[in-house]
Every structure is written in C-alpha cells, then in structure tokens.
Amino acid sequence: MILGYEKKDKIATITLNRPEAMNAISRELARELYGAWYDFSEDPAMTVLIITGTGEKAFCVGADLKEKEEKGDVHITSFWDGSFKLPMQGPEVFKPVIAAINGHCLEGGMELTLLADIRIAAEHATFGQPEIRLGIFPGMGATQRLPRSLPYNLAAGILFTGERFTAAKALEMGFVNRVVPLPDLMKTALTLAETISRNAPLALRALKEALLRSYDLPLDQGLRLEGVLRRVVGDTEDAQEGGRAFLERRPPLFKGK
Numbered sequence: 001m002i003l004g005y006e007k008k009d010k011i012a013t014i015t016l017n018r019p020e021a022m023n024a025i026s027r028e029l030a031r032e033l034y035g036a037w038y039d040f041s042e043d044p045a046m047t048v049l050i051i052t053g054t055g056e057k058a059f060c061v062g063a064d065l066k067e068k069e070e071k072g073d074v075h076i077t078s079f080w081d082g083s084f085k086l087p088m089q090g091p092e093v094f095k096p097v098i099a100a101i102n103g104h105c106l107e108g109g110m111e112l113t114l115l116a117d118i119r120i121a122a123e124h125a126t127f128g129q130p131e132i133r134l135g136i137f138p139g140m141g142a143t144q145r146l147p148r149s150l151p152y153n154l155a156a157g158i159l160f161t162g163e164r165f166t167a168a169k170a171l172e173m174g175f176v177n178r179v180v181p182l183p184d185l186m187k188t189a190l191t192l193a194e195t196i197s198r199n200a201p202l203a204l205r206a207l208k209e210a211l212l213r214s215y216d217l218p219l220d221q222g223l224r225l226e227g228v229l230r231r232v233v234g235d236t237e238d239a240q241e242g243g244r245a246f247l248e249r250r251p252p253l254f255k256g257k
Contacts, residue, residue, distance in 0.1 A: 003032040004054075005039070010047040010197040011190070012040045019055035024064040025108055030086050037087035041095070044256060047201045048193040049093070051116065052100035053109075056182060059099075059125065062107025087115055088140040092212070094205040096196050100189040101125045102182065106164070111138060114145040117208065119175065120189050121167040122182040127175065128164035148215055150175060200238040201256040206230075 004015035014036050016023040025033070040049050053059040088111050099116035105127045113119055129146075131138050138159065146155040154173055158165070170176045180188050196204070206229040214222045233239060237257040245252035 002026070002029045003036060005032075005036040007043070007046060010045065010201075011050065011193045012036075012043070012046045012048070013050045013052070014040075016051075016053040016060050019053075019057070021064060021066075022058035022104060023053040023055070023060040023109070024062060025060065025086070026064040026067050029064075034085045034087060037093070038091065041091055041093045044201075047095060047197045047199075047204065049095065049097045050100055050186075050189050050193055051097065051112065052186065052189070053102050056103060056124075058103040058109070059101045059105045060109025060112060061104055062109050062111075086112075086140060088112065094209045094212070095201075096193075096204060096208065098189050098193055100185050101167075101176070102185055107131055107138070108140050111140040111142045111145070114141055114149060117211075118177050118192065119170075120178045120180060120185060120192070121170060121176045122185050123167055123179055124182065125167040125170075125179075126164045127158075127167075127170050128162065129159050130162040130164070132160065133162040198251075200233075200236075200242060200252070200254040202236050202238055203233050206233045 002017050004013070004017050006013045006015075014033065016025075016029065016033070018024060018026070018029060040046050086108075088108075093115075096118070097116045099113040099119045101113060101119060101121040103122065103125055105113055105121075105125055107129060110127055110129055129138050129142050137143070142159065146158065149155070150158075150173060165173075167176065167179045171179045178188065210222075210226050210229055213225055217225065238252075238254045241254060242252045
C-alpha cells in the first residue's frame with residue numbers, strides 16, 4: 001500500500017507510504033494521492049484533512065527521479081494527457097488542510113505542502129525547491145503559490161538558489177506555524193484538527209473560500225464576497241444552532257446544514 005487514507009470522525013488523513021524511496025511521488029502514488037484528495041473534497045462528512053508521510057526521514061522529496069529516467073518526464077506527457085493529475089492541479093478544496101511534515105520536504109513535496117492552510121514541521125525537517133539546480137524549475141505550483149505564502153523576495157530566494165533551509169528557518173520566515181519534536185508531530189496535528197472539526201463545517205468552507213479569493217480580488221470586491229458568504233452562512237441551521245448553544249451555555253451540535 002503506497003498511500004494510506006483514513007477517515008475517522010470528521011478528520012481524514014492521507015499518508016504517503018513509500019519510505020524506501022523517501023516518499024517520492026511515482027505515477028501510481030500520484031493517481032492514488034489525487035483520488036484521496038478528490039474523495040476528501042467531495043465527502044460532506046469530512047471537515048479537516050491531515051497530509052503526512054511515513055518514516056522519520058522524509059515527508060516527500062518530489063517526483064520519483066528513477067521512474068522519470070526510465071519512463072520520461074511526467075510534466076511533459078501530462079501537459080497534453082489529462083489522465084495524470086496531482087492535488088496541486090485541483091480540484092480546489094474549501095476545507096481546512098494541515099500538513100504534518102515529518103522530514104525532508106523538497107520539490108513536489110514542498111509544493112504539496114503549499115496546498116495546506118496550516119503547516120507543522122518536525123524539528124529535523126528540511127525544505128527546498130532545488131529544481132533550478134537540475135536545469136528545470138518547479139512545475140506544480142511553487143512559482144504561483146509560494147509568493148502567496150511568503151513575501152516575494154523570500155520566495156524568489158528559495159526558487160532562484162535552490163538551497164535547502166531548516167525547519168527553524170521555515171518557522172522564522174513564517175512558512176510553518178509550529179516546529180515540534182517528531183514524536184509529537186501527529187499528536188499536535190490531530191489536536192489542531194480536532195479543534196477545527198468542532199466548528200461549523202459550512203462556515204469553515206465559506207471562511208476558506210473568502211481567504212483564498214482574497215488573493216485575486218480588489219479589496220472592495222473581497223469585502224463584497226465576504227458579506228455575501230456571511231449572509232449565506234448566517235441563514236444556515238448551524239448558525240441558528242450556534243446562537244442557541246451560546247445562550248444555553250452548551251456545546252453546539254453542528255450538522256453541516
């Protein structure tokens with residue numbers, strides 16, 4: 001099994017499971033990863049997703065270079081072949097995503113974490129987009145998403161040099177939210193996911209959509225979208241339940257309606 005996909009309560013967990021290859025993304029793993037990503041996006045019972053890797057060495061080091069040498073560059077073939085897809089190519093998921101980064105996070109692995117809203121790293125994790133050193137450059141979203149996660153000059157430095165940086169540096173830059181010892185990584189991610197999952201799922205979706213759309217909209221249009229989404233969410237059964245629960249001093253029982 002090269003990919004683990006588990007659903008428990010409202011939390012889904014995707015685990016890259018090729019530790020012998022540092023969780024590099026093969027064509028088979030890519031297909032399974034996209035399938036799990038799509039399933040999570042479409043499952044109304046799932047509220048939060050955690051993405052992590054197996055082992056202590058690597059979260060994901062990007063494309064499987066051995067397979068690339070044998071079968072060719074999937075970026076070239078997939079440009080015309082729509083059968084090869086990765087989460088970085090969609091669909092958009094308006095649900096919270098947490099990356100639990102358990103080791104080296106390079107190339108496509110780092111691009112995968114750019115899909116996460118919250119990133120938690122083990123202390124020994126390293127990051128980088130070293131593609132430029134191979135005569136290519138990132139092709140799964142780093143040129144577009146990294147400058148949305150970091151100031152332009154920091155993103156440019158990472159992409160132009162191809163140098164790795166530590167988890168401590170990632171925290172200093174604001175690329176990750178927390179750095180924890182490896183034994184605490186999944187416990188930290190699960191605690192955070194449980195906290196998020198207790199909130200109203202429709203409100204969470206609207207909140208994430210408002211955040212993501214803010215990159216592309218002028219302020220006045222962004223505020224307009226925020227107002228529309230706020231009105232829509234305010235008319236849901238969950239919003240009414242939240243108000244009642246507050247007045248009755250009890251935990252709300254949200255149903256996603």
